[in-house]
Amino acid sequence: MRGIQIAKYVSGPEELKVTTLPEPKPTDDQYTIAIHASATNFFDLLQIRGKYQNQPPLPWVSGAEFSGIITATPKNKAAGSKFQVGDKVFGAAQGGYATATVAREEQLRPVPKGWNMFDAAGLFVTMPTSYAGLVTRCNIKAGDWVLVHAAAGGVGLAAVQIAKAFGATVIATAGTAHKLDVAKRFGADYGVDYNDANWPDKVKALTPKKRGVDIVYDPVGLIEKSAKCTAWNGRLLVVGFAGGPIEKVATNRILLKNISVVGLHWGAYATFEPEAQVTVWNELFKLFESGKVRGTNYTDKEYVGLESVPGALKSLGERGTWGKVVVKVPQDGQSKL
Numbered sequence: 001m002r003g004i005q006i007a008k009y010v011s012g013p014e015e016l017k018v019t020t021l022p023e024p025k026p027t028d029d030q031y032t033i034a035i036h037a038s039a040t041n042f043f044d045l046l047q048i049r050g051k052y053q054n055q056p057p058l059p060w061v062s063g064a065e066f067s068g069i070i071t072a073t074p075k076n077k078a079a080g081s082k083f084q085v086g087d088k089v090f091g092a093a094q095g096g097y098a099t100a101t102v103a104r105e106e107q108l109r110p111v112p113k114g115w116n117m118f119d120a121a122g123l124f125v126t127m128p129t130s131y132a133g134l135v136t137r138c139n140i141k142a143g144d145w146v147l148v149h150a151a152a153g154g155v156g157l158a159a160v161q162i163a164k165a166f167g168a169t170v171i172a173t174a175g176t177a178h179k180l181d182v183a184k185r186f187g188a189d190y191g192v193d194y195n196d197a198n199w200p201d202k203v204k205a206l207t208p209k210k211r212g213v214d215i216v217y218d219p220v221g222l223i224e225k226s227a228k229c230t231a232w233n234g235r236l237l238v239v240g241f242a243g244g245p246i247e248k249v250a251t252n253r254i255l256l257k258n259i260s261v262v263g264l265h266w267g268a269y270a271t272f273e274p275e276a277q278v279t280v281w282n283e284l285f286k287l288f289e290s291g292k293v294r295g296t297n298y299t300d301k302e303y304v305g306l307e308s309v310p311g312a313l314k315s316l317g318e319r320g321t322w323g324k325v326v327v328k329v330p331q332d333g334q335s336k337l
Helices: 042-048 126-137 154-165 177-185 199-206 223-229 251-256 266-272 274-290 306-317
Strands: 030-039 065-072 088-092 100-104 108-110 145-148 169-174 190-193 213-218 230-238 260-263 326-328
Touching: 030 088, 042 306, 065 100, 126 154, 126 213, 126 230, 126 266, 126 274, 145 154, 154 169, 154 177, 154 213, 154 274, 169 177, 169 199, 177 190, 190 199, 199 223, 213 223, 223 230, 223 251, 266 274, 306 326
Parallel strands: 145 169, 145 213, 169 190, 213 230, 230 260
Antiparallel strands: 030 065, 030 100, 030 326, 065 088, 088 108
8 A cells, every 4th residue: 555654754755755555454343445535624734743742563554534435344253243345435544545445344434425536535524523512512593692712714614504504603713814715615604813902802792782693613722702792591611721721711701701622532532431432323314414514625725645745734833724725636646425
């Protein structure tokens, strides 16, 4: 197969090289998948530099999210019998930047009806994160006003669509006019530039009687400022800290407004609450197949072939993209997307 192997840590994506590698060897509980599309993630940029919290032993193939076609099923049928050879799947497992990988059954999902593999490649991380945050943790309901920070990002565009599917009004924040336009294309009702120092006042002014928003979806690290435009009984959802520093929030405002601050660590559900993962995915598939939620892949530029992965990662790291940046991976010169 061909892939991007990390034999030693690099200083940046421009140092990544595509080489010929041995075919992956599945364990008895793993499927083998021919990859047709690979999605990029910020944690890939950390991992190739040796700075991520989970570092595989060297050497390893980089990348995690993908979509493709099953080419071999597990030897241990009890560990994997849901998929058959030829099935189209998407998922996440180490080694996404390659023409083939291996994964256990719980790391895979079927490509939704009516979807292609290009769009499906970017679903596994962002969609359940946003659904679990808004629905499981914040109990979103029709009529809620929802503020989505970094709304043109992967989890942001997922959150915008899910909030709209539940009948909420969405205020999106982003750092450029183009990204605000993208958020509106995916359903956001209003857009606010978070580079404006007065953005909390502008958000609050948009809400009925200037009461503030009911839910704040925050993957950036803007909880403290968001409390200024949160309504009575509001919910502040901590998803991540893409902005850098981890905040220290003054708790007096939380008390005075009866605000709830909740966190979301989607990956930990596999350990602490696996049954919730089943529920989240079942409900997401209903949204996927109803057309209420669509793929969030970046389309301003096309990335084709593993050789384009360094450029895709570089653009992602420079925050010049929106949504999920997905690379098409042709198999023998052709890609069944």
